[in-house]
Amino acid sequence: MRDKAQASGVSFRPHVKTHKTLEIARMQHGGGVGPVTVSTLAEADMLADGGFRDVTYAVPMAPAKLERAAALARRLERLNILLDSEETLRAVESFHAATGIVFDAFLKVDCGYHRAGVDPSDPDSVRLALALAGSNAVRFNGLLTHAGHSYNATTRDDVARIAAEESMSLTRFRALVAGEMGDGLVRSVGSTPTASVVERFADCDEVRPGNYVFYDAFQSTIGSCAPEDVAVSVLTTVVGWYPERGHAIIDAGALALSKDRGPELVEPECGYGFVCDTSLKPVAARLVSISQEHGKLETHAHLPVGTKLRIVPNHSCLTAALFDTYHVIDGGDVIDEWKPVRGW
Amino acid sequence: MRDKAQASGVSFRPHVKTHKTLEIARMQHGGGVGPVTVSTLAEADMLADGGFRDVTYAVPMAPAKLERAAALARRLERLNILLDSEETLRAVESFHAATGIVFDAFLKVDCGYHRAGVDPSDPDSVRLALALAGSNAVRFNGLLTHAGHSYNATTRDDVARIAAEESMSLTRFRALVAGEMGDGLVRSVGSTPTASVVERFADCDEVRPGNYVFYDAFQSTIGSCAPEDVAVSVLTTVVGWYPERGHAIIDAGALALSKDRGPELVEPECGYGFVCDTSLKPVAARLVSISQEHGKLETHAHLPVGTKLRIVPNHSCLTAALFDTYHVIDGGDVIDEWKPVRGW
Numbered sequence: 001m002r003d004k005a006q007a008s009g010v011s012f013r014p015h016v017k018t019h020k021t022l023e024i025a026r027m028q029h030g031g032g033v034g035p036v037t038v039s040t041l042a043e044a045d046m047l048a049d050g051g052f053r054d055v056t057y058a059v060p061m062a063p064a065k066l067e068r069a070a071a072l073a074r075r076l077e078r079l080n081i082l083l084d085s086e087e088t089l090r091a092v093e094s095f096h097a098a099t100g101i102v103f104d105a106f107l108k109v110d111c112g113y114h115r116a117g118v119d120p121s122d123p124d125s126v127r128l129a130l131a132l133a134g135s136n137a138v139r140f141n142g143l144l145t146h147a148g149h150s151y152n153a154t155t156r157d158d159v160a161r162i163a164a165e166e167s168m169s170l171t172r173f174r175a176l177v178a179g180e181m182g183d184g185l186v187r188s189v190g191s192t193p194t195a196s197v198v199e200r201f202a203d204c205d206e207v208r209p210g211n212y213v214f215y216d217a218f219q220s221t222i223g224s225c226a227p228e229d230v231a232v233s234v235l236t237t238v239v240g241w242y243p244e245r246g247h248a249i250i251d252a253g254a255l256a257l258s259k260d261r262g263p264e265l266v267e268p269e270c271g272y273g274f275v276c277d278t279s280l281k282p283v284a285a286r287l288v289s290i291s292q293e294h295g296k297l298e299t300h301a302h303l304p305v306g307t308k309l310r311i312v313p314n315h316s317c318l319t320a321a322l323f324d325t326y327h328v329i330d331g332g333d334v335i336d337e338w339k340p341v342r343g344w
Numbered sequence: 345m346r347d348k349a350q351a352s353g354v355s356f357r358p359h360v361k362t363h364k365t366l367e368i369a370r371m372q373h374g375g376g377v378g379p380v381t382v383s384t385l386a387e388a389d390m391l392a393d394g395g396f397r398d399v400t401y402a403v404p405m406a407p408a409k410l411e412r413a414a415a416l417a418r419r420l421e422r423l424n425i426l427l428d429s430e431e432t433l434r435a436v437e438s439f440h441a442a443t444g445i446v447f448d449a450f451l452k453v454d455c456g457y458h459r460a461g462v463d464p465s466d467p468d469s470v471r472l473a474l475a476l477a478g479s480n481a482v483r484f485n486g487l488l489t490h491a492g493h494s495y496n497a498t499t500r501d502d503v504a505r506i507a508a509e510e511s512m513s514l515t516r517f518r519a520l521v522a523g524e525m526g527d528g529l530v531r532s533v534g535s536t537p538t539a540s541v542v543e544r545f546a547d548c549d550e551v552r553p554g555n556y557v558f559y560d561a562f563q564s565t566i567g568s569c570a571p572e573d574v575a576v577s578v579l580t581t582v583v584g585w586y587p588e589r590g591h592a593i594i595d596a597g598a599l600a601l602s603k604d605r606g607p608e609l610v611e612p613e614c615g616y617g618f619v620c621d622t623s624l625k626p627v628a629a630r631l632v633s634i635s636q637e638h639g640k641l642e643t644h645a646h647l648p649v650g651t652k653l654r655i656v657p658n659h660s661c662l663t664a665a666l667f668d669t670y671h672v673i674d675g676g677d678v679i680d681e682w683k684p685v686r687g688w
Contacts, residue, residue: 059638060593088649119588256688305404305429305431343668
């Protein structure tokens with residue numbers, strides 16, 4: 001992903017929310033530090049402790065978190081915060097009036113996911129961009145969008161179409177504020193499906209994929225990667241085998257895997273994840289339901305009690321966040337343990 | 345729940361998996377210690393540290409966990425383990441031959457949930473019960489079942505019918521092994537829906553509800569409790585408000601709430617939880633989707649950025665396990681902090 005960004009001539013600001021570790025953040029930058037994206041201030045704290053200097057906090061800013069963000073900004077060269085409303089800008093301006101802090105800021109733009117972000121076709125959005133440009137309380141660095149709706153795509157062509165929209169939405173919106181100050185605004189895009197299917201990043205200045213560090217069963221189902229590309233799994237043990245009923249029980253449930261079924265359309269295929277043996281070879285079994293500490297497999301395979309399995313999770317971000325430790329495997333041996341940061 | 349068990353003349357062995365704290369385990373026993381049920385050996389360790397002496401580990405035993413269970417059993421007066429297969433019994437017998445350890449054991453019986461447990465109508469199940477009774481490696485204490493399928497019920501009448509089946513399945517099965525040693529076997533039942541709807545526990549010797557300590561949006565939807573009975577919620581902040589689109593974004597996502605949508609039939613009603621104000625009064629908003637750190641509300645309510653809300657979770661067991669601390673509230677004040685145990 002880093003090579004593709006470099007070859008495309010765009011900045012690489014990978015997301016760390018999927019793994020939440022210093023070790024993998026450094027791997028994302030070829031062993032060093034570089035610009036990163038976070039989903040919690042706890043991740044930003046960890047990165048600041050580890051020598052990272054340039055962080056984008058890619059969740060719309062809550063006014064009550066400004067004080068903590070300011071403390072972080074003082075430890076970093078840059079902490080970009082995200083705004084998409086006049087109300088939040090007013091809160092940032094009040095905070096600036098009281099403290100003198102000037103935040104680096106991005107405007108969140110909705111490119112079709114319809115979660116957060118301003119509507120790029122709404123004149124009010126242009127007015128907000130101009131207000132950001134004119135405010136003493138922020139350095140208005142750019143426009144940020146996230147094509148989360150690419151997760152609902154069923155084919156690589158659909159994802160490619162969404163990837164094009166993602167970039168174009170920022171280019172078009174930037175043109176609306178051009179003349180005033182538009183050309184200086186960084187266009188920041190990024191979702192793992194869109195970043196995975198394009199050959200080259202175009203029509204943008206910065207990319208922020210995150211899930212690609214592990215991928216998962218879901219990403220392989222929509223074509224972001226091949227099943228064998230997935231780099232994380234949960235080791236589990238068969239604790240019940242009922243061949244006459246065609247099922248088995250494993251000791252990995254919702255607290256080990258998360259209960260993310262993925263979009264409806266993907267559900268029938270992979271259940272809650274891919275069931276594999278300890279060498280990650282597929283086992284003829286479907287993980288059809290999970291409760292707190294039990295997973296239920298539909299299977300006619302030979303799976304006596306005590307059999308070890310590895311589950312390639314449906315959604316690696318949510319699964320990884322449930323554990324206190326990664327066991328790092330090379331050639332079947334545990335060669336290291338890494339600790340993800342928790343909380344917010 | 346404890347009063348109902350006492351009035352019914354049955355033993356009370358509440359589950360601690362929903363809260364995972366010493367403080368609430370003590371509250372379940374009126375301030376003292378008593379028999380409890382756990383879903384992880386980590387919960388059992390915490391309880392042993394806190395003076396609890398009688399614990400049932402209510403997940404089918406994995407042979408590889410016998411050594412840890414033996415260490416726990418030495419610290420307790422009783423650690424009941426759960427078996428439902430000859431394979432596991434053989435593993436326990438090998439372990440006994442090597443170490444001399446005799447485990448307290450229950451046979452898991454399937455009363456219709458079809459997750460774990462032996463089929464009570466299968467003659468092989470009687471043979472396994474007799475093998476347990478005849479084994480030197482275990483003290484065969486009783487039969488245990490869990491009517492998890494009560495969570496799929498839509499009415500209190502359905503739950504009541506499942507509650508009756510839950511108890512009767514053990515009574516019938518015990519009769520099949522009677523004469524040999526049947527009457528001495530404890531019949532242990534328990535799911536929060538079934539334990540909540542019955543007026544009196546009948547046809548059983550021990551009950552093991554757990555979720556009732558908090559209840560949740562889902563339990564109130566199926567009639568286990570009233571919405572105002574739910575004792576846990578997640579405090580969150582509105583970080584985006586888009587009245588023109590009829591939605592708002594909160595900073596509680598899948599890592600703060602879990603992604604348990606509950607059984608399909610309940611989904612349309614409560615989404616991922618009930619949306620309330622800070623006094624727990626309902627807000628006209630539905631939590632329709634969640635991603636890692638964002639929750640999306642469908643709403644026409646006035647919810648400016650910065651508004652604090654409380655989400656009554658869909659499934660309190662999974663939500664509570666995501667946090668390192670409970671903030672204990674009395675009359676709006678935080679009066680204490682409790683730490684749940686994590687991991688396995």
